[in-house]
Amino acid sequence: MNPAHTTAAPAAVVLLSGGLDSATVLALAREQGLRCYALSLDYGQRHRAELDAARRVAAALGAAGHEIVRLDLSRFGGSALTDHALDVPTDGGHDGIPITYVPARNTVMLSLALSWAEVLGAQHLFYGANAVDYSGYPDCRPEYVAAFERMANLATKAAIEGRPIRVQAPIIALRKAEIIRTGLRLGVDYAMTVSCYQADSQGRACGRCDACRIRAQGFTEAGVPDPTPYQP
Template sequence: MTSTPRAIVLLSGGLDSATCLAIAREQGFETYALSVAYGQRHVAELTASKRVAEALGASEHRLARVELGQFGGSALTDPGIAVPEDVEADGIPVTYVPARNTVMLSIAMAWAEVLGARDVFVGVNAVDYSGYPDCRPAFIEAFQTMANLATKAGIEGHGLRIHAPLMTLSKADIVRRGTALGVDYGLTVSCYQAADDGRACGRCDACRLRRAGFEAAGIPDPTPYQHRSA
């Protein structure tokens, strides 16, 4: 008899991570959803993560807390830095959160080792994304190498695999894939400055990419917006 393999899925509550959770489930994993409260100003996504984890049948959903916001340096954690609206930034935008994905993957790595899971899923993307350095294939590959040098499981030959199934997909392809897998995107929140009830601003980079993805996919956008003109 073989038990169902376990996987940790980093779940922000947004469109990409919800799709990633559905893909992990489709691939036959028993999924354990991990969300991280890192001091983000758009806390509505954490509420959304609970809805998504339940809807997609995660065996467990945990919320870890790490206060990256105490350092500031990002429009997502520092209320003194405005979230850019209606512009495509050149270079790395101010919404980049220093070390965010490194920290989140490290927490996922720790939980995976405790659970005896050898797989971690993360919804990073290097096609329709904001240009963050920790969303690139080179980063994922390097983190996997580090994880297998830094853990007891890795040293004993039970190496950790980091899955980034959305890495080379367009936002439209992600929407199509998730829709085919039964993801209810009306449960998700992607906006960088969403209202507490989850309504999106319709103007930030995350909203722009999300809306364009639904339009290109030819699938109705279920996102509730704060402004009718969004």
Template sequence: MSKKAVVLYSGGLDSTTCMAIARAEGFDPYPMSFAYGQRHSVELEKAAQYAPRVGAVEHQVVEVDLRRIGGSALTSDLEVPKGRAIDETIPVTYVPARNTIFLSFALGWAEVLGAFDIYIGVNALDYSGYPDCRPEYIAAFETMANLATKAAVEGIGRYRIHTPLIDLSKAEIIRRGRELGVDYALTHSCYDPTADGLACGACDSCRLRLKGFAEAGEKDPVAYASGSKPE
């Protein structure tokens, strides 16, 4: 019998691969996406397109306006960095407490669904320095989830936060997705797309994605803006 799993799903490369993995591991995926005031909201269109193709049982889109607090280039008028040296310093594209907010919503839905498994596509190897993508953060949230929910306290089940991509390079993530039949043409990763939804090719997310496809020996199937110079 299949089990239910809530999957945090942005419509990007990592979360789409993560959902395919959840399905391959025997779960019925219940993807949850967020309209949080992000400048790259085209990702939600991709999420809506792709969710049915990987067997989503029910796709929730939660509205939470993080532009009200700002503090990030993704949720304010701050400029998205382009062409910077990618390292483990925390960039201005970090959204304050984003994964904590998203996981909290996912935990609430999981408890309502009677599910005890949550998938999130965080990555600690090929990432842009976000503190809420680290293994110790995920372990801490899982501990909290099992202290803060009725289902866990009453012994009905124990919550587990699955992070199948956390130790993989971007190239390894792409190869795993290909094995599972993921169509990356229906994903979106750019932080600062054009008005037509084309990827910029120069933000951290685009550059990490392009690097991953190059190392996997593939060409990225998404369209990039004219004049951008994918590496």
């Protein structure tokens, strides 16, 4: 049966990296009563353990479907997450947009999510943008979310035929501690997630990169134990 013609709950496509933020967003989308399809990208990231985490999270949170799409952005490089010749910064300080920014990553990912959403008949796209405790990425700002939604509603057959797309970033204004408390309320097991930019093959975190420091501080501020497995 064509998924667009089913009578089930409204569908949503959720970008799922396997990290803390996207796991919380998937739980929030499900709380809205949506039938959630998780989309992950194998884009050549050095922290490939996050893809295993995405599989765990999608299964645990009851995603109606989960696709992992291979799109090798490491062929272009330009980021410490995709180019092994560049070191992931661990000193906690940087000026401007850090070298862990992957050029146009969220635009690429949301575009793929938009394509799948049209096939599913889904009018909701979710992703884990955060503009408070984050590393300064331009595609995590409210202005970007609004601009992509405008573009989506110009570019798609669904929108032209009266089924507009809504792009939602429900944690964009939350501090990390608030995100963690929200996820715990919704039953998210953060031990399943991987946030570290240079996690090892077992998903153990380095404890030094931006993602690790922001995550650890969030658990401290939330007043709950940090379940993250760390490298020796």
